Amino acid sequence: MHLPLAGFRVVSAEQYGAGPYGTMHLAQLGAEVIKIEPPRIDGKGGGDTARAVGPHFLSKGESLYFQSFNLNKRSLTLDLRSEEGQQIFRDLAAKSHVVANNMRGDLPEKMGLNYEALKDINPAIICAHLSAYGRxxxxxxxxxxxxxxxxxxxxxxxxxEPGGEPQRMGLSMVDFMTGTIFSIGLLATLLDAQRTGKGRDVDTDLLSAAVHQTSYPALWYMNEGDETARTPRSAHPTATPSQMFKASDGWMFVMCQLPKFWDILVDRMGREDLRGDPRFASNADRLAHRGLLTQLLDDEFSKQPMSHWQDLLAGYVPVAPVYELGDALDNPWLETIGMRDSVDHPDRENIQILASPIKLDGKRLPNRAAPLLGADSDAILGDLGYDEAAIAKLRAGGII
Incomplete structure (x- = not known):
């Protein structure tokens, strides 16, 4: 497969979640992503902190968590705090297209990771920054x-639920959203640099991305003073019925976002009486009587298992089972669409992973396992002109 970012080199001083998630998309699209990680000191520590995140590890202490964010990358151990490490980094940046990081906002300038620090050696370099609150x-x-x-x-x-304690989402969605936004900004500025020969800094941060994703409720509040609140059954704030309902064997989500879906729902359920009920004549009427409508639909849905309603409604009315995570990942549909993949790692063969959600020419992007710590250090330094003796000296000095 010809990958669109083949030939582009991204050097990333990254760790943990948001930044690595964003650069993994670039690596899967063909970019050479060189992950800079702290070297081990006296054989201890070192590397992205994500390598040590449990509870599940491969045979030599590499975490499955780390695999989630670092597929298709290369690993270079490098002490960026040292003078020798900075020289290697600048040598590498001079031959790269992007320098990325997800450090604390005050650190990129101190570590020489911004455009001002690198433009003299590479005027077209893109310096992409992801921080918690900005720089x-x-x-x-x-x-x-x-x-x-x-x-x-x-x-x-x-x-x-309304009246309950505040709850976070079950997944780290702000990390994922920010990493995705980070990669969009990076690619846009990279495209511009390829046309103009001039690079720049591009920034995003977790809080800005999180606030931006409040989207239409934000505009409702800022313009009309309308503050969106929790709804029963995770219902949509305005469309009804668009919420969870009880089947005989579990929960399902039904979404009548458009008036036509309400008509189709009652037709396929054989409940023409609901269509003719003036309390449910329009979406506004249904919203005003949502509690009663929920009870009536629960009574109907609870007569049959989820599989019955899926067969009856799927393709006609938007509907989905409310799965436990295991059921969601064991869903045969993921195999059908190719969203499950596997990679071989030096510590374990056949690691099960999620495929990229991006397709090229109808095919999922290829994957390889995340690298062992420093697995590519010798090769990368060799490409920069360091011979075996120089590399050995750098390793002995704790620089790599």
């Missing part, structure tokens, strides 16, 4: 994580 404000030095952003951006107040 240009009084929070730049603050550490920050996904869950904090869910709290401050209002997500926790929107999640859960």
């Amino acid at each position: 240009d404000n009084e929070r730049a030095k603050w550490p920050g994580y996904d869950y904090l952003m869910q709290a401050e951006a209002g997500y926790c107040s929107l999640t859960g």
